[in-house]
Amino acid sequence: MLNVTVPHPDYFLLMGIPGLEESHLLLSIPFCIMYVTALLGNFILILVIGTNKSLQQPMYLFLMMLAACDILLSSTTVPKTLCIFWFRSHIISFAGCIVQTCCIHFNFVMESVILVSMAYDRYYAICHPLTYTTTFTGSFIRKIVTIGLVRNVCMITPFAFLLHRLPYEGSNVIEHTYCEHMSMASLATADILVNVVYGLIIAAAASGVDLILIVISYVVIVRAVLRLRSSEARLKAFNTCVSHVCVITLFYIPAFFSFIAHRVGHKNISAQFHILFANFYVLFPPMMNPIIYEVKTREIRQRVAHMLCRVSLGGGHKR
Secondary structure, three states: OOOOOOOHHHHHHEOOOOHHHHHHHHHHHHHHHHHHHHHHHHHHHHHHHHHHHOOHHHHHHHHHHHHHHHHHHHHHHHOOOHHHHHHOOOOOHHHHHHHHHHHHHHHHHHHHHHHHHHHHHHHHHHHHHHHHHOOOOOOHHHHHHHHHHHHHHHHHHHHEEEEEEOOOOOOOOOOOOOOOOOHOOOOOOOOOOOHHHHHHHHHHHHHHHHHHHHHHHHHOOOOOOOOOHHHHHHHHHHHHHHHHHHHHHHHHHHHHHHHHHHHHHOOOOOOHHHHHHHHHHHHHHHHHHHHHHHOHHHHHHHHHHHHHHHHHHHHHHHH
């Protein structure tokens, strides 16, 4: 029994979007534009916050972490998708498929942790303003990040073992643009009930609980803001939360729709729509998040405008 090895293929074939092979090159144009926009926007956000001492505040530090996660999330999937569309590079190694799957889940859960932290930050800033600066110190933020990282590693690492233990003696063709847990597990020639149950547990224990905590935080925030006597103060408090609420909506709604469609609605939803929406989920939120914060947050908008002016003036002097 000790000498028995589980059969694994050397590689999988990522087929892209089945039925839309003729449109792959056309689809690559919006995919590439959105990816480049996401990279530029998030890199600018990180650069602006990282180089301005006036923005070294908890809210902006969490935003910088969110931008880093957005870059990692889109970069985990989109380059391979573009290689499929442009060069018909369908092959991905077995180990590479597992790594890609784990990275996608890790980044998703880490973004969820950051969004909860941002909601808690807004709750404390609005409901407990007198103790905010003494509570949200650098060491406190490091503790939050460390706890989030440890939680993510403990939750996501079992995915690798659950996928590696399965035998793959049938097809090695994945009808998707990137590897994900269930698309990979569905190719196994064995019972995958454990994989299904564990995926549901993680979705409920991580994103589900995080979303509940965010909703509770904002219910308390809204109640506190409505008690303010000044309409100007109420407007200012709500304005500090608008950007975060938009980002939460962009993050959770596509994610839960994709999750439900993959497990419940696969008979009623076409494979093309599901795969396109899965790519939309890893592209659109990372592209929109920096735009939302740069438009809605005056401090960031001013710093970005100042940086762009300096770059343009510098280019003009060189000419």
